[in-house]
Amino acid sequence: MTRPVRPNFETPGVDITDDDPFVARTGSRYFNRELSWLAFNRRVMEEARNRAHPLLERLRFLSISGSNLDEFFMVRVAGLKGQQLQEVELRSVDGLTPSQQLSAIVADASNLADAQQSVWDDIRGDLTSAGIEVLEPDTIGGESGEWLERHFREQIFPILTPQALDPAHPFPFIPNKGSSVIFDLVRKSDGQAIRELVLLASTLPRFIRLPTEPARYVTVDAMLKRFAPLLFPGYDIKAAASFRVLRDSDIELEEEAEDLVLYFRTAIKRRRRGRVIRLEMETGISPELEAVLKEELGGSDALLTETGGFLGIGDLAALVEEDRPDLKFPPFSPRFPERIREYGGDCFAAIKAKDIVVHHPYESFDVVLAFLKQAAGDPDVVAIKQTLYRAGKQSAVVNALIAAAEAGKSVTAVVELKARFDEEQNLLWASALERAGVQVVYGFIDWKTHAKVSMVVRREGNEFRTYCHFGTGNYHPVTAKIYTDLSFFTADPRLGRDAAKIFNYITGYVEPVGLEQLSISPRDLRNSLIELIDREISNARSGKPGAIWAKMNSLVDPAVIEKLYEASGAGVEIDLIIRGICCLRPGVVGMSDHIRVKSVVGRFLEHSRIWAFGNGKALPNDGARLYISSADWMPRNLDRRVEYMLPILNPTVHDQILDQVMVANLLDTEQSWELQPDGQYERDEPGTRPFNLHRYFMTNPSLSGRGAALSAREAVPKLSLRRRRTPAGDGGAA
Incomplete structure (x- = not known):
């Protein structure tokens, strides 16, 4: 039975068909x-x-949805x-x-x-059955209750700072994502009413685990309520309620900012004190306390409020850390490209011999680190240039760049300060890089540098050769384990020259002239994309097959959407794999009846951007025009970011991306949702031949990078796709 996901596109009170x-x-x-x-x-x-x-993976998905919703309010709703x-x-x-x-x-x-x-x-009940309980402190007695009280006295009480709320003590500042408990008390000695607020310090864990088996947890805010008499001796507790706030966390860049680094350091501090966007209060809060919180935190703007049972769904991620491998996905160890091993681990020799594509997380991100570490230690490498959008807190990439600079190489790092919620970490990395002698550049004021490019210049005999890495994801070792992305390595001189021009554009504002292979935004990427769609329209109108496959995170750009509608009207068959936002309405007769949209959500986050155009034949075919990119089809990517679009010309790499990656995404029936013309998403039925693309890539070798290791015994299973032609998605893949 399919379970429709019903976005409320026809919300009462919002008329999208009025006379305007x-x-x-x-x-x-x-x-x-x-x-x-x-x-x-x-x-x-x-x-x-x-x-x-x-079970614990189900809990992880729930916590991710909670964290996602928090960020949505902090950024999109705030805007x-x-x-x-x-x-x-x-x-x-x-x-x-x-x-x-x-x-x-x-x-x-x-x-x-x-x-x-x-x-x-539902999950809480299942956890209890599996031996993991989340309890109310009042239900815990005996030795466990004594341990709980002792833990509160010794580990929690010293950190808490109650604050009276009266004319002499105004309502305190509650930080972004800050949790607190507010109390109404009565002094026993004279019956005087008093109101107190206790902010739960961010250093306190949300869950306290009792030292017993099976696992039992209590929340720190529930503990505070149980042991409030220890905090307020001589008072009767009349009412208590937990609440949580989310604040405007976007950073607006001012064009007249004279010092970008100083501006962001100041803006990060301001963000922590942004306007309250969302106020969450626990179920059962008294009307008096609710009124106080709305008045103090909502103000005259009447910002969004919500009452919930468990506040901070994202905090449930802490429970996923429970050591229960039986309740988690089986461990997965990514493969390392065998062809690099065949060259004794020499990345440059392997890349010089043939372009390589690495499919993360099925193939290890370690190959990217190995590439940079080899560059740092190779005496023949004279220069390294690297973009850094998100690098994480423990970045081996940054360490490799530092090592290269300390070895006397010319190293340039383009550090993007405008990477949302990574600004502070990126500032820290920039300082560390500069101390090591790296030339740090912050790119454009108005545009984010979102392209993921690494460029290594190496002396070979009497000439210099450029080796490049182009990624669809970030140089982030942690997310590389859970995001599906592509890493493309090449020594193609044309791409090396193009990469050099891109870096000169970012670092010196030198307009790139005569790019040989790459298209970049905001310069010409949208135009290149429109031209490719126009070619398919022309093919369809001349009687040839017209076909487009595209995989990305989001599709928003109106110009691209309108061009896709035009292509559908010309008879071009269009299959879109859009993980997240899709503003295009598929399957509408006369407008988009040749367009199908699916979303894949599963163990790994589908993150790669891949675009294929039939070039006069049905897809897949060997002559198809195939591209990878760092960009989604959104106005911000095409107009306000530096992005790249790269053609895949190597036949083996072409086959892997088109015939393996794209076909597997279209074949998937276990983690896929089909977007309907009315905006509903309906989960695919697995059918009699279910196919899970994540499982497929975890258990089958890739084509690119295999070299002689691709034996008949380890041959990659051939995938085939039965074309779907029905506009409403009644057909299927097999």
């Missing part, structure tokens, strides 16, 4: 960006209901709220004003939050 000419022109052609994102996060949450996953307060009437592509979007978001997000609570109730 803008709405009438656009509303029926596009889904709302924010509501489409909420629909994606609901699909993430639905994996917590998927009993095909181990809309700012527009509303400034009376900005800029409409979204589907024709809604900021106020209309906020109205729709409130309703849809509230439904999603209620669903998260329901899923948590």
Whole structure:
């Protein structure tokens, strides 16, 4: 039985078919960006209901959906709220004003939050059956109760600082994502009422594990309520309630900023004190305490509020760390490209012999680190240039660049300060790199440098050869274990020259002239993409097959969407694998009846950007035009970021990406959702021949990088795709 995920695109009170000419022109052609994102996060949450996953992995999906929703409010909703307060009437592509979007978001997000609570109730019961309990402190007695009180006195009490709320003690500042408990007390000696607030320090763990087996946990806020008499001796506790706030966490860049580093250091501090966007209060809060919190934290703006059972769904990730391998996915060890091993681990020799594509996380990110470490230690390497968007806290990439600089090589690092929520870490890395002698550049003020490119210049005989790495993901060793991405290594001189021009563009604003292989945004990537779609339109209109396959995270850009609608009208068959936001409305007769959209949500986060164009034949075919990219089809990627689009010309790499990666994504029936014309996502039925693309790549070798190791015994199973032609997605893949 399929379980539809129903984004609330037709929210009561938001009329997208009224008499306004803008709405009438656009509303029926596009889904709302924010509501489409909420629909994606609901699909993430639905994996917590998927009993095909181990129990703690289901809990992980639930916690991810909670963290995602927090960030959505801190950034997207905060932006809309700012527009509303400034009376900005800029409409979204589907024709809604900021106020209309906020109205729709409130309703849809509230439904999603209620669903998260329901899923948590179900999982909590399953955890109890599996020997992992989350208890109320009042239910714990005997030796365990004594241990709990002792732990509170010794480990928690010293950290807590109660604050009275009265004219002499104004309401304190609550930091972003800060949790607190508010109390109404009565002094026993004279009956005097007093109100107190206790902020739970971020250093306190959300869950306390009792030192017993099976595993038993209590939340720190529940412990505080149980042992409040120890904190407030001589008082009767009349009421107590937990609450949590989310603040505006976006950073607006001012064009007149004279010192970008100083600006971001200041902006990060301001973000911690941003406007309250979301106030979460526990179920059962007294009307008096609720009124106080809304007055103190909501203000006259009446910002979004919610009452929930468990506050901070994202905090449930702590329970996933319980040592229960039987309740988690079996461990997976990624493969290292055999062809590099055949060259004795010499990355340069292997890449010089033939282009290589590495499919993460099935193939190890260690190959990227090995490439950079070899460059750092190779006396013939004279220069390294590297973009850093997100590198993580323990970055072997940064360490390799530091080692190279200390070895006397010319090292340039483009550090993107505008990588949201990584600004502070990137500032720290920039300082460390500069101390080591790396030339650190921060790129453009208005644009983010989102392209993932590494370039190594090596002296070979009497000439220099350039080796390049192009990635669809970040140089982040942690996310590389859970995000599906592609790493492309090449020594093609044309790509080396193009990469050098891109770095000169970022570091010196030198406009790239005569790019041989790459297209880049914001310069010409959208135009190149439109031209490729136009070629397919021309093929279809001349009687040849027209075909487009595209995989990405989000599809929002109106110009690209309209061009895809035009291609559908010409008869081009279009299959889109869009993990997250999709504003295109598929399967509408006369507009998009040749377009199908699916979303894959599973063990790994589908993150790679791959685009294929049939070039006069049905897909897949050997002559198809195939590209990888760092960009999604969104206005921000095409207009306000430095991105690349790279053609795949090597036949083996071409086959792996098109015939393996793309076909497997289209074949998947176990982790896939089909987007319907009305905006609903319906989970695919596995059918009699279920196919899980993540399992397939975990258990089968890749084509590229195998070299002589690709024996008949280890041959890659051939994938085949039965074409789907029905506009509403009634057909299937096999």
